[in-house]
Amino acid sequence: DAKTTQPPSMDCAEGRAANLPCNHSTISGNEYVYWYRQIHSQGPQYIIHGLKNNETNEMASLIITEDRKSSTLILPHATLRDTAVYYCIVTSGTYKYIFGTGTRLKVLA
Amino acid sequence: GAVVSQHPSRVICKSGTSVKIECRSLDFQATTMFWYRQFPKQSLMLMATSNEGSKATYEQGVEKDKFLINHASLTLSTLTVTSAHPEDSSFYICSAHDSSSGNTIYFGEGSWLTVV
Numbered sequence: 605d606a607k608t609t610q611p612p613s614m615d616c617a618e619g620r621a622a623n624l625p626c627n628h629s630t631i632s633g634n635e636y637v638y639w640y641r642q643i644h645s646q647g648p649q650y651i652i653h654g655l656k657n658n659e660t661n662e663m664a665s666l667i668i669t670e671d672r673k674s675s676t677l678i679l680p681h682a683t684l685r686d687t688a689v690y691y692c693i694v695t696s697g698t699y700k701y702i703f704g705t706g707t708r709l710k711v712l713a
Numbered sequence: 714g715a716v717v718s719q720h721p722s723r724v725i726c727k728s729g730t731s732v733k734i735e736c737r738s739l740d741f742q743a744t745t746m747f748w749y750r751q752f753p754k755q756s757l758m759l760m761a762t763s764n765e766g767s768k769a770t771y772e773q774g775v776e777k778d779k780f781l782i783n784h785a786s787l788t789l790s791t792l793t794v795t796s797a798h799p800e801d802s803s804f805y806i807c808s809a810h811d812s813s814s815g816n817t818i819y820f821g822e823g824s825w826l827t828v829v
Contacts, residue, residue, distance in 0.1 A: 640820075647719075647806045647820035648757070691756075699745060699810040699818050703757040 608692045613708040616686075622679040624707050626692030629673040635696045637668060639677045641688040642706070648691065651677065682711045716740055717809050719821035726797055726828055733793045734824045736807030742787035743809035747818070748780075751804040763790040763807075797828040 609627040616622040628637065636655050640648040652659055652666045654675070659666045665678040679686055691706040716739040726732045736746055744765045749757040761782055762770040769782035781793040790809075794801050806823040 638817075642757075645804070645823070645825075647717075647808075647823045650817055650819060653817065699808075700747060700759065700762060701808070701818060702759060703749075705756050 607702075608694055608704050610690070610692055610704060610707045612705060613710070615710050615712055616679075616682045618684060618711050618713050619681055622682040622686065622709060622711070624677040624679075624690050624692075624709065625674065626677070627674045628692070628694045631672050631694050632696070635694050637666065637672075637675050638693045638695060638701070639664070639666065639690065640693065641686075641690045643685075643688045651690075682709075684711050684713060687711045717807065717819045717821040719805075719807055719824050721824060722822060723825045724827070726826070728798055728828055729796055731793055731795045732797055732826060733791055734805055734807075734826070736790045736792070736809070736821050738788045738809045738811070738819075741809075741811045741813060743790075743811065744787060745810050746784060746790040747808045748782060748790075748792050749806045749808070751806060751823075753804075757806060760792075794826065797826070799828045802826055802828045 636653050638653040639651040642648045652661055652664050654666045654668050668675045687710050689706040689708050691703055693701050718737045718739055720735045746763040748760045751757045759772050760775045763782045763784040765784045771777045784790040804823050808818045808820045810818050
């Protein structure tokens with residue numbers, strides 16, 4: 605599975621959109637991009653995933669570039685409860701997720 | 714979404730003893746489950762793949778005789794830490810694949826193990 609690169613930390617004002625980038629320049633054609641988040645002392649929570657098209661659900665939007673080498677997770681109106689570590693994972697469907705270091709998002713009041 | 718439950722959520726055991734952690738898929742069947750460990754302020758590290766009805770597959774560097782994995786049914790996998798030592802103290806997390814929801818993996822709440 606391709607490796608991912610994320611900034612180690614980001615701050616976002618409450619109520620504003622949080623845009624979390626992920627670089628996956630070695631992604632191959634059959635690999636999906638998944639996003640999870642982990643709130644302190646809990647298991648990771650699924651957010652969203654996509655292959656090549658942009659995706660949106662009740663939690664977030666996922667924007668994947670046309671060359672698929674990077675993606676951005678968008679939390680449209682961040683709240684204090686969105687403070688967490690966000691992980692971008694690329695997988696071909698083996699379900700064996702390899703976690704990178706993730707981005708520690710802090711939502712500020 | 715699918716629910717994966719772990720038990721116990723916290724356990725303290727004495728050095729040299731064994732402790733078992735359970736991972737259950739509550740509303741779906743999972744032929745494959747995964748076990749991770751996480752040290753404070755670090756990312757999750759995959760330990761092994763638990764396969765229903767067959768032997769687990771361990772990642773490089775993980776001692777199979779120390780971390781025993783059993784996946785006897787489609788809804789339950791167990792991780793037994795044998796002869797636990799203080800350095801085994803960690804947050805252990807399982808995940809399971811729900812084939813009915815595509816490729817998505819769901820994680821348990823995690824289990825804190827403290828070895829004293």
